[in-house]
Amino acid sequence: MFQLTGKTAVVTGAGSGIGRGVALLFAKAGAQVIVADLNREAGQQTVEEITAAGGKAEGLFIDVSRQAEVVNAFKQLDVIDVLVNSAGVSHIGRADTTSEEDFDRIYRVNVKGVYNTLFAVIPSMKERKNGVIVNMASIASSVGLPDRFAYSMSKGAVLAMTLSVAKDYISDGIRCNCVSPARVHTPFVDGFLAKNYPGKEQEMFDKLSRTQPIGRMAKPEEVAALILYLCSDEASFITGCDYPIDGGFIKLNN
Template identity: 65%
Template sequence: MSDFNLNNKTAIVTGGGSGIGLAISKLFARKGARVYIFEMNAEQAQWTAKEIQAEGGDATAVSCDVSDQEQVKQQVAAILDRQPVDILVNNAGIAHVGNLEGTSEGDFDRIFRVNVKGVYNCMHALIGSMKANGGGVILNMASVAASVGIPDRFAYSMSKGAVLTMTYSVAKDYVRDGIRCNCISPGRVHTPFVDGFLAKNYPGREKEMFEQLAKTQPIGRMASPEEIAALALFLCSAEAGFITGCDYPIDGGFIKLNT
């Protein structure tokens, strides 16, 4: 047992410069991992890497659009030239509000490119190396929207359902290669995205609407990014070595207590 440390492990965290990804990047670095922060926003990635380095951690910013397979392949290959990658956290994702009629083809394609193809691109770029090195851990970020119906989240739910089933498929196909693949399904998490969404759509009513959203979790509040990161750490650590092909709701009772 490792006491949940990631000493001498190399991890890629996509979308690792903000929200849940930021919390995962920081926690993994504190636990001894070399962290590569894949971000569209190069400045955000650099800021996160510098903050981790200032705390004594090992972090490198990587400017990467996960929806672009060639870009992903090049960036992953550059890392693999230096050392194997032990852990991949597919956290990068975008949201969309709208039902079927409120989802244009452009909306649908944009969500698919990032949330589905982005996960595929990163796993595809790393799976061969993980096999050659005797194993690894893949952790995908799904959502409660993959398991229950949520109003006005048609395209987002589609994408997270795909993440869930890709997780099961990869876990099944590569279990004999020593590769574990699991996913986390958060409920509502208080990130800058939530604050921005409320400011844009409910100006002057942010506090009221925040409380309404928080109360949709039976536990009565939103999760913190750090709570999601703690579960991610466990699933990527040696203590979770017997766990693969599983989805972990972390939702304040949203799925089981609301249905």
């Protein structure tokens, strides 16, 4: 069960965090993994980790915010069976403290970046009458989070795009879903704590972990396991859905 043998999967943001976890797990499930990332060094490390373990992977070092770059890169691939949009950036701020520059940066990567990959991959999936897409949304798509104005905007857009794509291409054999994690322990979290709470990293890490009712942050591997299921044949009856993976945050945090 939950195998991707013989399939080619593009995973954006696969150089670190959740994207890296997805790429590693997909390779174990038999997929040919296209490790797409802006950071060539990080992406190449994921490729090397996969190949060292006997898996199949190659790097695709692109800026997802640039449509022509994405389209040209995807055209070089023979077949794309699966697309996972994991590339994204975060931001802390409210509507009146978010600069136009930061708002535009979040939009370019988190919203336009997803649109660009969809624009590039859907025509070939339509032609083959087959394809699976999973987008990375967030609990911020569904509930209000403090000081996350621009980030919440972008993830709300990801959820809406997911539903739109699922509706528009259901007769073309394309399934599209999204997952909505709460806090996940990634290098981004560690970097954020080191920058903003020097000397108090562990204290703040524990505090942030406790905001999830389950009492801890998710692991990238746990999110990756859900994404693998959604991309597998076992999930062939699932489309147009958002899957919170949040340690009880949305329903129990009251």
